[in-house]
Amino acid sequence: MTLEVRLRHDFPGFRLEVDLTLPGGLTCLFGRSGSGKTSIVNAVAGLLRPDHARIVLDGVALHDLPPHRREVGYVFQDARLFPHMTVAENLTYGPRVRGLRPEGMDRIVALLGIGGLLSRRPGTLSGGEKQRVAIGRALLSRPRLLLMDEPLAALDEARKAEILPYIEALRDETGLPILYVSHSVPEVARLATTIALIEAGRVVAVGPAADILSDPGTAPVLGLRDVGAVLTARIAAHDADGLTRLDTVAGPLWLPQVAGELGKPLRVRIAAQDVILALGRPEGLSALNILPGRVAELHEGQGPGVLVRVDLGGAFLLARVTRRSAQALGLAPGVAVHAVLKSVAVARSDVGAGGEPG
Amino acid sequence: MTDWLPPEAATALALSLRVSLVATLVSLPFGVLCAYALARWRFPGHGVLNGLVHLPLILPPVVTGYLLLLAFGRQGWVGSLLWDWFGFTFAFRWTGAALAAGVMAFPLLVRAIRLAIEAVDPRLEEAAATLGASRPKVFATVTLPLILPGVIAGAILAFAKAMGEFGATITFVANIPGQTQTLPTAIYSFLQVPGGDAAALTLVLISVAVALAALALSEWLSRRVAARIAGR
Numbered sequence: 001m002t003l004e005v006r007l008r009h010d011f012p013g014f015r016l017e018v019d020l021t022l023p024g025g026l027t028c029l030f031g032r033s034g035s036g037k038t039s040i041v042n043a044v045a046g047l048l049r050p051d052h053a054r055i056v057l058d059g060v061a062l063h064d065l066p067p068h069r070r071e072v073g074y075v076f077q078d079a080r081l082f083p084h085m086t087v088a089e090n091l092t093y094g095p096r097v098r099g100l101r102p103e104g105m106d107r108i109v110a111l112l113g114i115g116g117l118l119s120r121r122p123g124t125l126s127g128g129e130k131q132r133v134a135i136g137r138a139l140l141s142r143p144r145l146l147l148m149d150e151p152l153a154a155l156d157e158a159r160k161a162e163i164l165p166y167i168e169a170l171r172d173e174t175g176l177p178i179l180y181v182s183h184s185v186p187e188v189a190r191l192a193t194t195i196a197l198i199e200a201g202r203v204v205a206v207g208p209a210a211d212i213l214s215d216p217g218t219a220p221v222l223g224l225r226d227v228g229a230v231l232t233a234r235i236a237a238h239d240a241d242g243l244t245r246l247d248t249v250a251g252p253l254w255l256p257q258v259a260g261e262l263g264k265p266l267r268v269r270i271a272a273q274d275v276i277l278a279l280g281r282p283e284g285l286s287a288l289n290i291l292p293g294r295v296a297e298l299h300e301g302q303g304p305g306v307l308v309r310v311d312l313g314g315a316f317l318l319a320r321v322t323r324r325s326a327q328a329l330g331l332a333p334g335v336a337v338h339a340v341l342k343s344v345a346v347a348r349s350d351v352g353a354g355g356e357p358g
Numbered sequence: 359m360t361d362w363l364p365p366e367a368a369t370a371l372a373l374s375l376r377v378s379l380v381a382t383l384v385s386l387p388f389g390v391l392c393a394y395a396l397a398r399w400r401f402p403g404h405g406v407l408n409g410l411v412h413l414p415l416i417l418p419p420v421v422t423g424y425l426l427l428l429a430f431g432r433q434g435w436v437g438s439l440l441w442d443w444f445g446f447t448f449a450f451r452w453t454g455a456a457l458a459a460g461v462m463a464f465p466l467l468v469r470a471i472r473l474a475i476e477a478v479d480p481r482l483e484e485a486a487a488t489l490g491a492s493r494p495k496v497f498a499t500v501t502l503p504l505i506l507p508g509v510i511a512g513a514i515l516a517f518a519k520a521m522g523e524f525g526a527t528i529t530f531v532a533n534i535p536g537q538t539q540t541l542p543t544a545i546y547s548f549l550q551v552p553g554g555d556a557a558a559l560t561l562v563l564i565s566v567a568v569a570l571a572a573l574a575l576s577e578w579l580s581r582r583v584a585a586r587i588a589g590r
Contacts, residue, residue, distance in 0.1 A: 045488050067487040068495075074488040080481055084503050084586050094489040097499060123588050141489045 009050035025193030073143030094141025128159035185226035190352035216299030216307035250312030370544035378520035381460035419525025459520035474508020518572035
């Protein structure tokens with residue numbers, strides 16, 4: 001699958017100019033509010049008619065088609081369920097208006113865990129339930145591409161945690177390409193296979209999620225507090241004292257109680273500010289995770305901090321240290337270091353399902 | 359017919375019901391179209407259309423009746439064409455009374471439907487489009503079901519207004535018993551003759567009952583719109 005999005009549109013006081021070619025998987029459009037992310041997906045859906053647009057999905061020119069013929073599913077931030085229909089009627093709306101039979105209804109209902117809601121009306125559902133029904137409704141319309149515009153933004157943390165695994169399952173099990181708008185780094189880190197950074201109506205970086213997230217140069221766009229690389233791992237053992245051992249290319253990683261069977265692939269986001277760097281292998285330290293590597297790149301910002309990209313032998317970590325420490329340790333590309341990480345520093349929400357981020 | 363209702367009054371009541379029903383049903387599709395255009399489309403002449411729709415509400419009914427006479431009378435510029443081509447005329451017929459009633463009730467009809475349309479979130483219609491529904495299908499499956507109670511409420515109001523229409527009707531098609539004499543013009547006639555008070559009073563009571571019932575029904579339906587849009 002390839003999606004080509006080339007568009008230009010002049011809003012009052014703001015120009016959106018984008019040229020993107022995207023592979024399959026889940027692509028996150030990341031940027032601040034007002035950067036133009038939603039306008040991009042609206043243009044793909046046909047809800048916005050840009051001044052100039054060329055939008056091609058696998059050879060089909062979408063920009064020539066009205067919205068209802070684009071076969072693009074859209075999950076909005078505010079579920080937008082039809083209030084006069086039951087959940088079941090909402091779900092089958094897409095096939096019904098096109099005179100088709102709903103296909104794969106049972107599978108999608110099971111995937112999203114909405115079997116118990118079918119006869120209810122949208123007004124009686126919680127925010128998380130509404131959003132799952134909206135995802136199901138979009139999937140049942142048999143889209144060739146799924147658009148999701150901050151589908152979790154209106155939900156509290158508990159509801160987000162409830163829906164994230166469903167989106168991971170969509171990404172890993174259906175093979176449906178997804179264009180996902182977000183301004184939450186933890187969300188992007190868990191979900192994205194490709195990331196496009198959008199700033200003031202322009203694409204400033206695009207690439208595999210692992211590269212973009214561990215690139216110290218993109219940090220200012222992501223927001224310094226949220227910067228962090230993503231490591232892929234597999235569950236290796238559940239220890240008796242409540243810790244779970246994960247195997248990564250860089251060595252073992254112990255985290256508190258990660259649910260899942262042995263061998264299950266995971267993505268773990270490690271915030272740059274939680275990583276400590278040491279020259280020698282530290283002794284007598286309470287931190288359990290000590291991963292050896294080499295400094296790959298340093299990036300100095302405006303402030304007193306330095307972002308260090310550490311090559312762990314095939315995977316990358318980001319560490320945020322002070323400039324003073326960087327000078328004291330003599331950090332430079334090629335220097336051997338040990339990255340130290342407290343087990344309890346990794347939040348449960350930073351551990352998600354899935355294989356390669358990119 | 360019955361003891362308590364003089365035959366002339368019964369005829370007027372039956373005619374009024376027929377005139378109002380036809381006026382409401384015929385103007386309903388135009389009312390929905392007008393309301394949709396005013397609520398959802400921005401086009402040159404939007405203000406003109408809005409003014410035109412509301413004109414019968416503001417003009418003295420006699421003026422509306424006279425304008426109808428000028429346009430649709432046998433000698434009128436539309437009326438003469440209708441007569442020459444189809445041998446059809448509104449003049450001094452019950453159809454003329456229906457036309458006058460429909461025109462006078464139109465602003466109420468459009469206002470009620472327009473309010474209902476404006477209460478529908480256009481983003482629901484966008485969502486329907488992304489799910490594969492063409493414009494007409496979006497209207498039929500999302501917009502119309504959501505505004506239906508509002509449409510019915512508007513139709514009931516229009517019907518009640520048509521039942522009470524006096525000025526435009528009597529100016530346009532006069533007050534001919536059995537032809538164009540509706541409830542209000544019959545009341546007027548009864549009041550002009552000695553001893554007609556009793557019959558007039560009966561018709562007055564019928565008018566009040568019809569108006570109140572229509573108002574109550576329309577209120578109830580408006581509440582249904584709100585509940586329906588809330589999705590409970």
